[in-house]
Amino acid sequence: MLIRSATLPDGSQRDVRVSGDSIAAVGRDLEPGDDRVLDAAGKRLFPGAIDVHVHFRQPGYPHKETWETGSRAAAAGGVTTVVDQPNTDPPTVDGAAFDQKAEFAADSLIDWGINGGVTADWDPDSLLARRLFALGEVFLADSTGDMGIDTDLFAEAVDAATEAGVPVTVHAEDATKFNEDARARDDADAWSAYRTAEAEAAAVERACAIARDRDARIHIAHTSTPEGIDIASEAGMTTEVTPHHLLLSRKDLDELGTLGRMNPPLRRESRRRKVYERVADGTVDMIATDHAPHTRAEKDASIWDAPSGVPGVETMLPLLLAEARDPDTPLSYERVRDLTAATPAAVFDVPQKGAIEPGRDADLVLVDTTETTEIGGEALQTDCGWTPFEGFEGIFPEWTMVRGTVVYDADAADPFGAHDGQNVRDADGELL
Template structure:
């Protein structure tokens, strides 16, 4: 083998099933060898990584980089810088920007904004009543996937009607394209919030009271019913409640193609933190009571929940600290702190590093059809690597975030385990804990490498397109009277 660009020596390489001592050779954008050091080629640069761990770069399938439309909250450049400094090498951005990513024109605006990204990316298009008619066009134009806001959130996009959701699934099932669903019942949320506001409740816990667990249970059940009937692939975003896990377990048992994410905030925070954090904690779904934390951990461990995402949702500090909870914007930044938070829990022996790689890299890569190129450290894969020091300790600080949003519920939290270096397709985007600023714009769309498994659409004879194309004069046979 000829001389390669980079050789990483002395580290331990982590997959979802083993940890091995090995050197890793990188040439151009690809990993070209993983194995014993004496078998490695010579390299133009050698990184001695004794005592460190090489993880596949994290894949965060739920971020809001706010551009276009809300650049004062975040841009692709600042959001992806935060990703790079958090060991995240691929992100999937949500469509509730302004304009929403539901037209070709809006998609082109987002693709233009993403040209400044430090990390690779996918783009979720919007599935709504107004977009169902051109989902295929959005796929052809570069959308990797879709998002349906069944529960309302920032941007106040109208929830798709059940009819539009069903028709959208009918269109996407034959394509094998997965739809992310914000699964809360919008009717319940809006009615209860109005009742709370009319009663004068403006405290932080009023937000939780307006979004009860039953809203998540009902919406997940409805989404899974439509997905199972059509054969569509779905992804439940930011799963927050213990009570709705049974629906996921049963659906997976029946073979429904559903993947599920949760976020560090639902694993590590609860209403006991409300007095101290107030409106900072306002997000959708809400931070819930302490009883929900451990069941979500258990669901990660047993595979009911597939992956970790962050729902990175930045806002200006003044938008998060208003006295009236209904005037505090929903969400907070999380992409830069996720890995340190989760590695800390690994150090506490709540999970293994192999578990973490499964949640942060392998499962999302498989869900979005990019596994093999992403999510694994093996010859032929993109050289997307987070090099972490499991012994490094520190205190998280919102003032040091690379996000525009300098407000975080994790401010002041001790952690142990940090990413020191991040490589995206063979290039350092973070080195020795510092952003490599000249790599802005290195990120590329993952659409070109996306390879979803063979679709399994169901009940296609009852799809809307099928019933609209019934030949003239042919009518379905009437059911016999009973």
């Protein structure tokens, strides 16, 4: 395929030739030869997004999401690589559990990675011998799956992962800083009042100190506070922010109810704005969704009984593109590219992904930034059928390509193509 006259994130117009799995050439006025030519004039072409933080729920909870439905949702949202977290059933804490999850991942339409988890019963020898994307998210407080660990075990895990050359990602909350007085409340805001901003900052500081003592690098998942972001940045560690912490705050909880319960929780509007500033100015390294679907029936409970988590893999890139389109926001299309593709590929050493360059995987997303769509949960591909971004505007892909194959075409009668996703670590860190 020759994609003709596409506008790249930096605003330049280029032709992009795809050959097999890879990008063969990027330039002006490329000769079409025998290529099928696709006219992309007036459209923008982005590298496929890499979502380093999803929960596709298999094994253990297929009624919430499966690798098939989750990967379809990802493709429809322009995500071409996902990284699944370990808090499934069984948890991914040994080699056998990794192998079982990899069998489910074979149903994925897009490429994938699998993270390994840490519990008192984990088996680092067998787990770290597998083709892990990273170790983590390592939970410093309990969340879905009750995998919270203490500081000593965290230090041991960092040592083991560093020796094995495996990155470490951290869910940073300090349960000793939770506000027990909030337990007396039953309003939608009580969860945010309970899992305090101070709990995140304290845990980030402790995790970074442990990493520095070992000359190790860690990545802080779903940072929700400017304090946590700044602590990690000053320590030389990387961070991610979710779309819900970027665009939603505690002022939205009256409308969201328990659909807005997640870990870490939504913060005050003043903190959200400061987080947005750090995303825009480059302090935050990447956006990742923490896609954590639950059914509406499960969410229809009290604030203390509802499960934590929201879907997001399908709406991340469309929301960010809509933000970049708005002249009143500080996000640019180049910054969206870096947050969703270039920096995740660089930080986690996936050199075949993340850029529109010769030799890279042909993971591409074509969008028309002049057209927006109102987001509605029932129209999304995710199996849970709802979204915290109901009514927001998004710019959705016209098509999504993974390694040269169009896996999603919005205009087709059957929008999803046949494709076998693969473990990105099977590329051995080399350009394909």
